[in-house]
Amino acid sequence: MTRPVAVTFAETDLDTLADLEGRVAVLVEESGRLDAGARRVNRLTKGAVARAVESPRFAKLKPGEAITLAWPTGMAAEAVEIVSLPRRPSVAEARKAGARVARGEGALTVLAGNRRNAAELALGAALRAYAFTEHKGEEAPAPGPVTVMVSDPSAAEAAWVPCAARVEGVYLTRDLVSEPANILNTIQFAERLEGLRDAGVEVEVLEEPDLEKLGMGSLLSVGQGSAAPSKVVVMQWKGGAKDAAPLALVGKGVVFDTGGISLKPALGMEDMTMDMGGAAVVSGVMRTVALRKAKANVVGIVGLVENMPSGTAMRPGDVVTSMKGDTIEVINTDAEGRLVLADAMWYAQERFKPAGMIDLATLTGAMIIALGHEKAGVFSNDDKLAAAFLKAAEAEDEGAWRLPMGDAYDELIKSDIADMKNVGGRTAGSITAAQFLGRFVKEETPWIHLDIAGVARVGKDTALAPKGATGWGVLALDRLVADRFED
Incomplete structure (x- = not known):
């Protein structure tokens, strides 16, 4: 896993500022x-x-934006970042300020007073410093x-x-999304999730014979054309009361999607x-709740297949x-994610009887047409x-609609000819x-479907992430756990 940038907090020492190397950031109110x-x-x-702050350019800065003084006289630092930030910034403003000054190379010292x-400023810096360089031959400069x-x-x-x-x-999520399919097949994905045991997560891997026994014909049908075996990984974090029903998180894990017989265009x-x-x-949420020892019961279930x-x-x-017993007429084999989720969601309800269930999937191109890359689609029965x-x-400043x-x-x-068709x-x-998935939600289960097709990976830099995998959803779901499901 990509290691996050090292973050430390120290008492302000004005006498050492002249000798600091790397970059130094100062925070200045709009006034x-x-x-x-x-x-x-x-x-x-x-x-x-003072001259920079008095300039018209500073007055035009939005919260979190900065003016850079390169190789300033009187300091060893290679740059001073002058960041516009309110005295009482919002969480989003503080994170964006940290992210702005984290884009450069070398050591960074932020004078936060x-x-x-x-801490939120440091979180923004750590998130923006992410870089996926696993497969680059030339070693990239580390933040x-x-x-x-x-x-x-x-x-x-x-x-x-x-x-x-x-x-x-977030780093775990970004790493998984960034990996190519010849590296992160269903076997490797499951093995990486088994590593969550080190954080205290209970992990089970259900293999194809287990899935056949459970009657997961919908999920298994998606992977039957691949040499990679289909799997379901069950992750449990038991930080809440022993008898408290968990929040169930269910994820679509199609490690590569050709569209199947309904083949996608090459482009x-x-x-x-x-x-x-x-x-x-x-997976990222499960790592987060475990590492911060959330006082909640959370179950993560992911269906891993290759189409x-x-x-x-x-x-x-x-x-x-399907595992539920309903039959599905497959009209388009490229609408496979819902076939995976149907069985995974039913299994989650049958086994864990959750207090709430949220599924996440890069499910439809139509979601990108509707909301672009700014927001995820939210569908719910509750x-x-x-x-x-x-x-x-x-x-958390994670767009959703x-x-x-x-x-x-x-x-x-x-x-x-069947109980339903898949498109x-x-x-x-x-x-x-979403209506298809809703047929696999029990009446008593509060449920949300999140279509993250437009936000899971983007083609340009964002405030808190470089171009590529964003990790969208980890922060919002962790906050939901803290706000609604912790004891």
Whole structure:
């Protein structure tokens, strides 16, 4: 796993600033008021900080944006970052400020003074410093350590403990999404998840004979054309009361999706290494709740398959039988993720009787058409659970938007020869996919479906991540666990 950048907190020492190497960041309010650290750097640089703050350019900065002074006079540092940040920044503003100054190379020292959001600032820096370089022949420069100088290091370190766990979860998710399918096949994926035992997670791997015994004909049909065996990995974190029903997180883990017999176009098919993004997010959340020792019971279940065309592959027109017992007419073998989730979700409910269930999947291209790469689609049968998730997502600045469901959409997936068909046509494609999944949700189970097709991996840098895998959902789901499911 990619190791996060090292973060330490130290008491502010103005006498050492002149000798600091690497980069130094000072935080300045929009009013231009300089705190003690910024005033010291201003004196060392013979007024350069004040001149920058008084410039029209500083006035135009948004919270978290910065002006860079390269090789400043009077300091050993190679750069001073002058960051615009309110006195009481929001969580998102603090993280973006940390992320902004983390983009450079070498050691970074942030003069945070007595600001309360120092840990969130460090979290932003750690998330933005991520780089997936596993398969590069030339060793890429590693991000330098981050030192945050604060007035109360002990308080900042205590606040950093859960933040560090969240960084670990996001990094795991990004690593999994970034890996190519010849490296991260179903076997390797399961082996990596077995490594979560080191954090205290109980991990079981269900093999194909186990899945056949359970009647998971829907999930197994997706992988029957691949040489890679289909698997279901069950992860349990038992941090809550012994008898408390868990939150169940269920992830689609299609390690590569050719579309099967309904073959995808060649252009862009290389992106289908990320079609296990839902399973990656579930894995990241499980690592986070375990590392921060969440006082909650959380179950993560991921269905791992590969969708390949071959002489044994599922065909359009086939009828498969789910673990629930419902039959499914396969109209399009490229609508395979819902076939995986149907059995995984039913298994989660049958075995664990969860207090709530959330599935995640890079499920539909229609979701990207609807919401772009800014927000995930949210579908739910429970207004309270949906509202709690949306609140958590907003607090974490992870875009999400609730879309409707209803009987009229359900009509679109009726089949003439089976209990349902796996697609409902081009009309409302994301909604009919959610309606399909809804047929595998028990009436008593509060449920959310998250379609993360547009947010799991993006083609340009974001505030907290470089181009590529984002780790979207780990922060919001961890906050939901803390807000709603912890004792």
